[in-house]
Amino acid sequence: MESVFKKCIVDARNLTLLYVEDNVGARAGSMLIFEEFFGRVIEAVDGEDGLEKFKNYHIDLVITDITMPQMNGLEMAAAIRKLSPQTPVLILSAYNEAEYFIESIRLGVEGYLLKPIEIGQFMDVLSQVIEKIRLKAEHDKLQTLLTQYLEVTDKSAIVSKTDKHGVITYVNDAFCTISGFSRDEIIGQKHSIVRHKDTPQELFQDLWKTISSGNLWQGIIKNRCKNGSSYYIKTAIKPILNKKGEVVEYIALYNDITEVMNPKKQLFDYIHSTEEAVVVLLKIEDFATVEDFYSNELIELLERRLGDKLLENIAKACPFEKIYTLGFGEYALAIDKNKCPLIALSLGQKIKELLKEIEEEIIHLNQIEYSASLIASLAFGGKEPYQSAHFGIKKAERKKINFILATDLILEMQAQAQVNMGIIVAVKKALNTSGIISYFQPIIDNKTKKIAKFESLVRLVDENHNLWFPADFLDISKKGRYYTQITQKVLDNSFQALYQTSADITINISAIDIEEQVTRNKLINLLDTHKEHAHRITFELLEDASIKEFDVIKTFIQEVKSRGVSIAIDDFGSGYSNFERLLDYDPDIIKIDGSLIKNIATDDYSISIVKTIVSFANEHNIKTIAEFVENETIFNILYALGVHYSQGYYFGKPQLLEEYKGISGF
Incomplete structure (x- = not known):
């Protein structure tokens, strides 16, 4: 596997x-x-x-x-x-x-x-x-070679011949057409007349060594036209031998592949031609927004002018000869590591300075002024430098930074991908074997110190009977198709718990859940099926910065509250929670964030915030729950502040519901 x-x-x-x-x-x-x-x-x-x-x-x-x-x-x-x-x-x-x-x-x-x-x-x-x-690519290659042989026969291929010293003795019309030189200008010259400065000298050394020893050489060469423009040719050079096996001349067949040599292909060809390459990838931030705002002509102008600026500025520190415009606001630079005069940290510092310079410069696009903000990723040699730099761009975007040193990052990504794949497989097996279960943690009425509610918390039991916590699998599942199935299993477990205890049941619901039509339908169907117990259900809304459909969420809240369900806001007091959001969600309960509770015995700032939240909640007839209640001291402070409910290890850890039998309030 x-x-x-x-x-x-x-x-x-x-x-x-x-x-x-x-x-x-x-x-x-x-x-x-x-x-x-x-x-x-x-x-x-x-x-x-x-x-x-x-x-x-x-x-x-x-x-x-x-x-x-x-x-x-x-x-x-x-x-x-x-x-x-x-x-x-x-x-x-x-x-x-x-x-x-x-x-x-x-x-x-x-x-x-x-x-x-x-x-x-x-x-x-x-x-x-x-x-x-x-196989298709190989077939196409063979077909192309066959076509070239036929074109040679018909005198329509690109053909040249040289003597054993490399002096050109013959070219056909196709050679003249693609190079722009006349036959008289070419005959008697060497192929250096069309050599492009971008083509590595090592390539020609390898070419000459191969053909002078009597062997066929094949490869891709970038040449220069008479007018200074460039073209790419797929080349096959065959030595012609006499009966003694001595080279008497060379014949070369060329295939013009300029149109199919996209910038990324050119970049890969260069990287592969080096023993070890330094690769820099750069990406315009929020390029999709730029595309929506500007016309195609302005986008092309922006990419061209920005590319010129990038190459001009960075070449002052490191002799990059070419910038590859990859499209979609992405650029690449590459150089043989042996030709780079800087170490990784020094080059990285130069790139950071370049990013700052570019951001401060104004790019004039006809009558429009544009200021570019870029992300950069540097792979200083190592394994698969392009792929490492590519993953580096993604990682920088996630971390919201504008530069990352990504050397050998592909190894980390491959290892993480294998771990993620293992998690996905474990989740799939758990779903098929009833391995997605619910643990329940008690929520205590502070006045009676009896269990008033249970919060339903998802767990995974793998094939080796190991218990997985949400942090072990839930984030990966959220990126996959199994998350919805996990949610539905937790919902079934939670509603079934209504018949195992007289306490209320609290269920965590995320914005992803509510925005998903299948999950919304599942929730409504469960409430209708168990409508006589719906008043004992609390949906605890988990805050999320990625909420997209506020109207859908507000409509859902109104719909479930009409069925008797209570709404709680989770982790209030930090993250994305704020008093303005309360006006949108109209909650019945506020769960005070645990970061405020666990330090409340020693932190006056935490006490002040909790007092404010409790005062606000009481004024609007909203109940409060404190989580992370770990000891009696914390409980006594919360009780004195007027917090209604407590949840934490002081009263009980999450466990299977049947383990609470016989406890007061169960």
């Missing part, structure tokens, strides 16, 4: 995937996996969106759901087949009806994955598809 995973990472990192899925939760889950495998993943929300993006981007592989609005996955696949018959398509669906299989077979799709994705099956199918892509 591990070797397959590593091979998929290596083979897929230069592929662009188009992933089409209308379900937000499923899409987010699959993206967790796909982004670890593919160099780039383009998302589409339905068949029409997918087809449009297929037309607008270079796509190597398509993975699509079947049942979607507007245009389903099979209809989209059929349309893609007409545009590009060779592009591999994988069908991803929860459906297994014969008609879908028959239709997908008719379309000639490369694979059919059933939801939920089984990791081993996914890797097997992906490996097969990558092998097909590789």
Whole structure:
């Protein structure tokens, strides 16, 4: 499994995937996996969106759901087949009806994955598809060579001949056309007449060593036209030998590949030509917003002028000769590590200074002035420098910093990806084996010191009977399709607990849960099914900076409160919680953040804040709960302040509900 995973990472990192899925939760889950495998993943929300993006981007592989609005996955696949018959398509669906299989077979799709994705099956199918892509590339290469041989016969290929000293003795019309030189200007010269300064001298040394020893040399060469522009040629140079095996002349066949040599390919070619490369990736922050604001012409002008500034400024510190404009606001610089005069820390400092200079400069775009803010990632040699720098950009974005030293970061990312994959597998197995359970922690009425409520807390029991806490698996699950299933299992556990105790049950609900239509429907159905106990349910809303649908959340709160449910705000007093949010959520209960409670015996500031919260809550007829109540001293302070309920290890740790039997208030 591990070797397959590593091979998929290596083979897929230069592929662009188009992933089409209308379900937000499923899409987010699959993206967790796909982004670890593919160099780039383009998302589409339905068949029409997918087809449009297929037309607008270079796509190597398509993975699509079947049942979607507007245009389903099979209809989209059929349309893609007409545009590009060779592009591999994988069908991803929860459906297994014969008609879908028959239709997908008719379309000639490369694979059919059933939801939920089984990791081993996914890797097997992906490996097969990558092998097909590789074979197609090899086939295309052979076909290209065959075409060149035919063109030589028809005197329409790019051809040159030299004597054994490398002096040009013949070129055909195609050579003159692509180079811009006349035949008279070329004959008698050496190939240095078209040599581009960007092409490494080491390449020509290797070329001459190979052909002078009687062997065929093949490679890609960047040449210079007479007018100074450049072109790329795929080159094959064959020594012509006499009967004694001595070289008498050389014949070279060329294929113009300028149009297919995109900047990223040029970058990779350079990196691969060096023993060890230093790679710098730069990205314009919030480039999507820039794209929405400016026209395509201004975007191209911005990328060109900003690229020129970046190269001009950084070349003062390190002799980078070229900047690669990768598109989507991204740039790359690369240099042989042996040619870099700076150590990693010094180059990193220069890059930080460059970022500051660029941010302070004004770029004039016709009549518009623009100030650019960039993120930079430096891989100073090491393993897979481009991939490391690429992961560095993502990490810098997550950490909200503008520079990161990313040397060998790919090793860390691969290790983390393996850990994440293991978590996903464990979650899947737990869901299939009733391993998602609920522990319950008591919430005490401060006046009676009896159990008034239980908070339902999720736990995972793996196949080895180890107990996992939410921090061990929940964040990874939130990025995957299994999070919704976990939530639904916790909801079932929590509502079932209503029949095992007379105490109320508190259930944690996040913004992700409420924004997900499937989960909202589940909650409403459970409340209607258990409507005689709905008044004993409290939904504890977990604050989240990523809330997008405030109106959906407010409507949901109103709907459940009409059924008798109480609303609590979790972790009030820190994070995203504020008094203004209370006006939106109209809570019945405020849970005071534990960071204020655990230090309340020694921190006057914490006491002042808690007093303010309790005073505000009492004024608006809102109950208060203090969490992290660890000892009697803390409890006595909270009781004196008028806090209504307490929760913490002083009264009980989370455990299975049946373990509370016989306790007062159960």
